[in-house]
Amino acid sequence: MLEPWNSATLLPPPVNLFLCVTKFDVSALKHVFNNIIKVLSKQSPLHKESAICSRFLYKYDKKFRNDIGYRNFRKVNTALKKYLALNLMKDIENFLFALPSEGDDLYLPTRQMLEFVLLRIMTFSKIMLRVCVCSKQAAVFYLDRIKRGESHWMSLLPYALLSRLWSMSMVLLQHTTTWYSNLYPYLNKLQVKGVHFLPENYNLPEDLEQWLDLKNIDEFGRFEWAQKKLVDIDDTLIDGDDNDLFDNILGYVNQNNEDQAESDHEEDIKSLPLLEKNQENPLPVPTVTKIDHGVVLSRESFKTLLNSNKSFVKDKIPPPAPPVKVIEHSYEKITNSSSLRKFIEMEEKFRNECDSKSLTSHMSLMQWHALKNALLKLCDKVTNRKIDKKFHKIWKQKCLDYM
Known part of the structure; x- marks a missing residue:
């Protein structure tokens, strides 16, 4: 049996009111519902991205039909279709219209009506979570295609689209947790009138963020690759106090470095006998017995020799390069x-x-x-x-x- 938040055939409870005798802050409840309507009425960018998503899937279905990233992309499109069919704003507006204006007699909606709204918010949050996870999984494969240069031009569009969908769904997911936490305390203040529409022994979660496990949302969508490098860690590092753990790790690293240095030193020692054999028969060193004192030159011959060297150096220097013409681009x-x-x-x-x-x-x-x-x-x-x-x-x- 499907849970109520996942059931598409769940009918809303009938509109019913009861007379509230205790003190009730209607303006605060209206403020929460007005904020929900204000956020949901500004989702035209998400609708445009959904339209682009469906058009991309229709255009590249034959080319990428066997690609894993494309299949995850189709899951994103399916979740967006369920979001468009949910129509959460209509349920919010129906409950808001049932709230009375402040006066002497307060006739408030029943508890079942607020439970139905909370169920719709849970469904909305699950759809947004599904979009987040599937978009991240699909983006991994398209980013890999871009890095490898395989169909990179056709992979840039879905990667950018998935990034925008992920950011929008994350923002809406944070909004849903805030809405739920603001509306849940009003359940105990409303009375039950009529038949329960929820199954027996079914209770709504108190914390939606804990129910969705948003603290570990960064772990959602990650793949456990088969190729992993196994690292053996010595158990002796963990023995002792926590304060000594850092010192033990540094000692372990230093010991590995020393072992590596010793192995390199042994390899150098193995090559030493070849040098010792060569040193037994040293090469003969030539002895210089005669010193060349040069030839005496006159001042005139020295000046002519110096001028000839200067003219040779001038001829050897290449001419300066012509100035680079700057291209004006305007x-x-x-x-x-x-x-x-x-x-x-x-x-x-x-x-x-x-x-x-x-x-x-x-x-x-x-x-x-x-x-x-x-x-x-x-x-x-x-x-x-x-x-x-x-x-x-x-x-x-x-x-x-x-x-």
Whole structure:
């Protein structure tokens, strides 16, 4: 039997009210529900990323259908479809409309209605956790493809998409724990009216963060690789107090270094006998018996010899290299299609070389391709009238506005 939070066929309890005699802070409860609606109403970026995800899966299904990363990516898309079918905001609004305005007689919703809202929040948190885990698992494989250069152009898009989905789902996951912790204390203040819709002996968790095990969320999505390097650690290091552990580890490392140094010294000693054999028969040292005092030169001959050496050194020095011509790269000097083509080629070269002269270094690769295609279309036109004005208009819209 499925748990209530995982059941899609669970029907909401009927709308029912009871007269509250004790003191109850309705404004605080309304404030919590208004915050939930405020967060859920601003999830259009997540909906756009979900649409991009489904389109990517449809386009590259034949190419990556046997890839493990692609299969995890499909799990992310399935979780996002369940998120869109959940419609948590409608359940929040139904409970909020049942809350009365502050007055003498307070007719509050029943406990079953708040339990249903908490169950929907649990379902929402489980879906976001599923998106986090699967997106991390899929991103590992796409990042590996990018590093290896295998279909890297088609792997950049899903890797960036998975990163954005992971960050959004993590933020919503933190929000759900806050919502649940704020609403759970109100269960004891509401009364039960009618039939229980939850199974018997089923209790809602008091702490949603502990129920989801968010403290170990960094461990979710990690793979236990088969190839692991086993390290044997001496048990004697652990004996003794905790304060001596650091000293024992340092001693263990120093002992290993000394053993390594001794082994290297023994290898050097093995090569010494060859040297000793060579030292038994030393090489004869030549003895110098005659000293060369040189030849006496006059002052005139010495000056002519010195001038000839200076002229030889001057002839040997190569001529200075011509100054390097600095290429000016500016978008303000474009007047016709030929200058525009040269500008596109130079900008492409500077971007590939990661040069500081690049004028579009702040743009991503997709944005640069969009700008480049628009400028190439401008070059291909037959009439080149007012090409500079058209260029500046496109440059402002697709380059300067992104700064």
